[in-house]
Amino acid sequence: MPDIALSTLVLLCLAALVAGWIDAVVGGGGLLLLPALLIGLPNATYPYVTGTNKAVAIVGTTGAAVTYVRKTKVPVWTAVRVGLAALAGSTAGALFTTAVDEEILRPLIIVVLVAVAAFVILKPSFGARPEGEDRAPLTRARVVTAIVLVGGGIGFYDGLFGPGTGTFLVLALTAVLHLDLVTASATAKIVNVCTNAGALAMFAYQGTVYWQLAALMAAFNLAGGMAGARMALSKGSGFVRGVLLVVVLSMVAKLGWDQWS
Template identity: 65%
Template sequence: MGDIPLTTLVLLCLAAAAAGWIDAVVGGGGLLQLPALMVGLPQAPPTFVLGTNKAVGIVGTSAAAVTYIRRAPVDVRTAVRIGLAAIAGSAGGASLAAGIDSDLLRPLIMVVLLAVLAFVLFRPAFGTAPAPGPAGRQRVLVAILVAGVGIGFYDGLIGPGTGTFLVIALAAILHMDLVTASATTKVVNVCTNFGALVMFTAQGTVLWRLAALMAVFNLAGGTLGARTALKRGSGFVRTVLVVVVVGLIGKLAHDQWLAG
């Protein structure tokens, strides 16, 4: 960390705090934190950037999950089952990532995101009403397959927006309101981040001192974000969701046509 300018450290910490807040509310904090690390550590190998990002992110995600569990009706058992399936799906996606041309995937993901954006905008009641009751076994199984295996696979293959996709999938499949879907997503994210972090730790590709500093700010952002979502309700989460989806579309479009 002695080689990192103080100004860069401050900006990285602020990015970590903002990313923790966004991630706790609706997912997608990595859209801010990962590019910030890439800009702040231009000489670092990509695996070190990814490993450090996971070490920071899991702290804020865990804090948000605990805050949600204490104050929202979260089915932890279902969330953990989806999380374990997501770990398996992510491993499968990661195993194929090297052979996939991301330039071909990005337009497909942008089409999906545009469809999601249209769905959310034209269905104002989506994710704002509480679930009528506990989800049946069939819906839980579908959630495990789609949100766990499917989105987990996407996370390992390409990654951006995984948390946002999870929120939307859980709200649609399990008929959760957006606050409960965000809460459940945080538990799932803890599982997937833990699995990834174990791998990066084993490879020795985590800058632990930097991660520890940024994690303090990410934790504060994650805790504040969860409390904000709980206080402001599903309508607020829906607004943030729209903003994050638009941001994700812009990020993918930039990577596809303007980067480099």
């Protein structure tokens, strides 16, 4: 583990805690965790920062996924199939990273995110399940669409660019599978576990993970992830929708800053 001041270590652990909470509720925790690691480890190479980030995130994501599965009905088998498709998609996306101009892609993502925020604001019923109404059955057509478009498509985006993947998963799973936002968030966590496992295996093979630092931060990320999952379950889709808007608008602000600063 690199030499880190105690104050920096404390801030990294707090960032891991909050990132775990955000990620469990609606995705997007990496928007906080990765920049925190980049600032806290200024002398580390990017592969070590990214590898350590994955080692931390997978623990919190797994904890959140287990919490959701234990406390609510989650389409686990569907989530695993979407996750495997996302793993394949992210691998393919990574192969094309050198052929894509990030300066062109970022404004497109900002436009998409602004449209998403407007849609969520103007359609408050999106992702809500009326009291006492059962979840719509998962038809074969919707499951196949989720595997191909959500898993393969968003997985490809994750490998190609990455920011906001968890949030896009929640939105897409809500729309394609007709899930409420809480169930979509739970399903997205299982998908995230699959994709994070594949990425972490590669970083571990390459030896680009600070395991001691990751283990310490992962404990806080796990606590945040489990707390976020419990809060989402107790407060329902309206709460998740509010957090979703905050995360989406924060993503727009960050990407805009990166683009025009």
